[in-house]
Amino acid sequence: MSDDLATRLREQGLRLTPQRQLILQAVEELRHATPDEVLAHVRARASSVNASTVYRTLEVLEELGLVRHTHLSDRAPTYHSTLEHEHVHVVCRRCQRIRSYGPDLVAPVVAALAADGFTMDVGHLAIFGQCTDCDASPDPT
Amino acid sequence: MSDDLATRLREQGLRLTPQRQLILQAVEELRHATPDEVLAHVRARASSVNASTVYRTLEVLEELGLVRHTHLSDRAPTYHSTLEHEHVHVVCRRCQRIRSYGPDLVAPVVAALAADGFTMDVGHLAIFGQCTDCDASPDPT
DNA sequence: CTTCATGCAAAGGATTTGCAGCCTC
DNA sequence: GAGGCTGCAAATCCTTTGCATGAAG
Numbered sequence: 401m402s403d404d405l406a407t408r409l410r411e412q413g414l415r416l417t418p419q420r421q422l423i424l425q426a427v428e429e430l431r432h433a434t435p436d437e438v439l440a441h442v443r444a445r446a447s448s449v450n451a452s453t454v455y456r457t458l459e460v461l462e463e464l465g466l467v468r469h470t471h472l473s474d475r476a477p478t479y480h481s482t483l484e485h486e487h488v489h490v491v492c493r494r495c496q497r498i499r500s501y502g503p504d505l506v507a508p509v510v511a512a513l514a515a516d517g518f519t520m521d522v523g524h525l526a527i528f529g530q531c532t533d534c535d536a537s538p539d540p541t
Numbered sequence: 542m543s544d545d546l547a548t549r550l551r552e553q554g555l556r557l558t559p560q561r562q563l564i565l566q567a568v569e570e571l572r573h574a575t576p577d578e579v580l581a582h583v584r585a586r587a588s589s590v591n592a593s594t595v596y597r598t599l600e601v602l603e604e605l606g607l608v609r610h611t612h613l614s615d616r617a618p619t620y621h622s623t624l625e626h627e628h629v630h631v632v633c634r635r636c637q638r639i640r641s642y643g644p645d646l647v648a649p650v651v652a653a654l655a656a657d658g659f660t661m662d663v664g665h666l667a668i669f670g671q672c673t674d675c676d677a678s679p680d681p682t
Numbered sequence: 683c684t685t686c687a688t689g690c691a692a693a694g695g696a697t698t699t700g701c702a703g704c705c706t707c
Numbered sequence: 708g709a710g711g712c713t714g715c716a717a718a719t720c721c722t723t724t725g726c727a728t729g730a731a732g
Contacts, residue, residue, distance in 0.1 A: 415706050415711060435697085450714045455697060457712095471612055476696070490659060499659070508649040513670070518631060518640070520670040529654070529661040556686060556731050576721080591689050596722060598687095617721065 408464040419449050423457045427467050427479050432498070434476035470526050472498060482523075490527045494534035549605040560590050564598045568608050568620050573630075573639065575617035611667050613639060623664075631668045635675035 405424055406416045419442075426441040427433060433441070439454045458479055461467040469477040472491050488506055490499040503510075503522050510520045546565055547557045560583075567582040568574060574582065580595045599620055602608040610618040613632050629647055631640040644651075644663050651661045 410707095413711085417706075417712065419713070448714095451696090452698075452715085453713055471615075474612075474618070477615065490654065490661075492659070493662075499657075505653055506647075506650055509647055509668070512646055513631065513668070514673075516640075517673040518633070518670055519673060520631075520668055521634075524669045527650070527654070527661055528665050529659055532655075532658040532660060551732095554686085558687065558731075560688070589689095592721095593690085593723075594688055 405464075405466060408466065412464070414460065418447065419453050420457050420460070422446055422449065423454060424461055424466060424481075427458075427461070428481040428483060431484070432472070432478045432480050434478055436476060438479065468523050470524050472526055486523045488522060488525045488527065490529070492531045492534055493528055494530045497531065546605075546607060549607065553605070555601065559588065560594050561598050561601070563587055563590065564595060565602055565607060565622075568599075568602070569622040569624060572625075573613065573619045573621050575619055577617060579620065609664050611665050613667055627664045629663060629666045629668065631670070633672045633675055634669055635671045638672065 405421065409416050409420070422442045422445075423438060426438045430437060430441055435451070435454050435458060438458070439449065439451055442449050442454070458467065458469070462469060462479075466482055467479050468482055469479045470489055472478045472489055486503055487500040488503065490501060491497070492499075506520070506522060506525065510522065513520050546562065550557050550561070563583045563586075564579060567579045571578060571582055576592070576595050576599060579599070580590065580592055583590050583595070599608065599610070603610060603620075607623055608620050609623055610620045611630055613619045613630055627644055628641040629644065631642060632638070633640075647661070647663060647666065651663065654661050
């Protein structure tokens with residue numbers, strides 16, 4: 401995968417740097433992480449990297465197709481590696497639990513939209529709602 | 542609908558103010574608007590309202606069930622009136638066009654998740670991707 | 683008159699940008 | 708070497724908060 405990074409960077413005339421390697425590695429290890437979490441993770445295990453570098457690097461990595469982001473909260477975006485199979489995120493607003501589903505979950509939607517001239521981005525999808533169990537528990541509001 | 546506003550506010554011991562009326566009206570007229578756009582719209586047609594009032598009011602209106610928000614971009618959230626039928630937003634990243642679909646579009650997903658103990662929030666859903674036509678046009682990147 | 687609501691200004695969190703020096707290729 | 712990177716700090720964008728004053732019920 402680091403090879404992949406090096407390769408893809410080279411294809412674009414971009415450079416392989418330790419920061420880029422560390423950041424990609426952090427995203428892969430954390431599974432789902434915000435820029436902030438990536439920063440913390442990188443700092444914990446190695447050199448001190450700057451926050452702007454994290455933002456700039458995540459952008460580059462996303463352009464290279466090595467990571468993807470989705471919005472699992474009303475706050476910061478969450479990044480994950482494209483090494484994982486494409487999946488849909490389902491988030492409970494109550495308990496914050498995140499479930500992952502394969503693309504088949506939304507296959508009918510993809511088909512319906514395709515018939516309508518639209519290509520759906522399945523990996524970016526975040527579905528909100530709440531667990532049936534959580535419905536019962538007291539409202540945190 | 543203003544009656545509705547007055548009624549619901551009263552039920553909660555809250556007050557009917559001109560700002561709240563104007564802001565709700567703005568959301569209804571704009572169909573899909575960010576807090577900023579709501580502010581501009583209100584200011585254009587009447588009194589000057591403060592930005593914090595817009596934020597606080599949108600929050601109240603959402604609690605009262607009169608408006609809803611969803612995320613149609615990586616930036617500010619978009620509010621719409623609940624007078625409109627519940628709908629799913631489909632956004633093209635290329636041309637920014639927003640298509641609206643009825644809940645039926647995702648009925649299979651709702652069913653699948655329900656069987657799994659999860660109640661999906663259909664109105665909050667935003668589906669990203671791109672129009673088939675836009676696929677052909679030059680990449681803006 | 684009792685509270686809730688608004689305006690204002692300052693604080694905050696997240697992200698972006700300009701720039702000088704550093705490091706890959 | 709040349710030009711892409713990075714760190715740093717300042718700038719933005721969006722949103723929230725504290726507080727005194729104003730207004731709805």
